[in-house]
Amino acid sequence: MRFCLKNGDAMEFKELTVEELTLGYIQSPQEESCTCIFCGEVYEEGIVYRSRGRTVTAERAVKEHIFDRHGGVFHGLLDLDKQVNGLSEIQKDVLTGMYLEKDNKQICEEMGISAATVRSHKFNLQKSKREAKILLALLEQIENETIVKQRKKTEQEALSIEELLVKKDFSGNTLHPFFTQYNLK
Numbered sequence: 001m002r003f004c005l006k007n008g009d010a011m012e013f014k015e016l017t018v019e020e021l022t023l024g025y026i027q028s029p030q031e032e033s034c035t036c037i038f039c040g041e042v043y044e045e046g047i048v049y050r051s052r053g054r055t056v057t058a059e060r061a062v063k064e065h066i067f068d069r070h071g072g073v074f075h076g077l078l079d080l081d082k083q084v085n086g087l088s089e090i091q092k093d094v095l096t097g098m099y100l101e102k103d104n105k106q107i108c109e110e111m112g113i114s115a116a117t118v119r120s121h122k123f124n125l126q127k128s129k130r131e132a133k134i135l136l137a138l139l140e141q142i143e144n145e146t147i148v149k150q151r152k153k154t155e156q157e158a159l160s161i162e163e164l165l166v167k168k169d170f171s172g173n174t175l176h177p178f179f180t181q182y183n184l185k
C-alpha cells in the first residue's frame with residue numbers, strides 16, 4: 001500500500017497536497033476512487049458500500065472509514081510519526097485542547113503548565129503556520145511547472161521589449177529630429 005504510514009513507510013506521504021491532507025483521502029484524477037491516506041484503503045466509485053448499517057457512496061464510505069478507523073483526520077494526522085508531522089508531545093497536547101474547544105485555563109490545568117506557556121505555544125503554532133504558507137508559496141515558484149513556465153514566458157517577453165527599446169534608443173542617438181533641427185545647425 002502506498003500510504004502505510006504506521007509501518008514507517010512515509011515516502012509517499014510527502015507527495016500529498018494540503019487539500020488531500022486536510023480531507024484525509026485522495027480522489028483519483030477521474031474521480032473513480034477515493035483512497036484513505038492513513039492506511040491506503042481504496043473505495044471505488046460506482047460500488048455501493050455498507051457503512052454504519054446503511055448503503056453509502058465511495059466518498060461517504062471513505063469519510064466514515066477515516067472517522068471510525070483513524071479517529072478522524074485530526075487524530076490521523078496528529079498520530080503520525082514525529083518524523084512525518086514534526087510535532088512535539090506538548091504541541092500535540094495543545095492542539096488537541098484547541099481541537100476540543102478548550103480554553104487556555106482548561107488546557108494549562110490539564111497539562112500542568114502555566115497559562116503563559118499555553119499562550120506561547122499557541123502563538124508559535126500560528127507563527128509556524130504563517131511561515132509554512134510562505135514556504136509553500138516559495139516552493140511553488142520553483143516546483144510548479146505551470147508557474148515556472150509562465151514566469152519564463154513573462155521574463156522572455158520583458159527581454160524582447162527591452163531589446164526593442166534599446167534598438168530605438170540607438171536609432172535616436174544618431175538621427176533624432178530634435179538634434180537635427182535645433183542643435184546641429
Ligand SMILES: [Zn+2]
Pocket residue numbers: 036037038039040041065066069070
Ligand atoms: Zn484508513
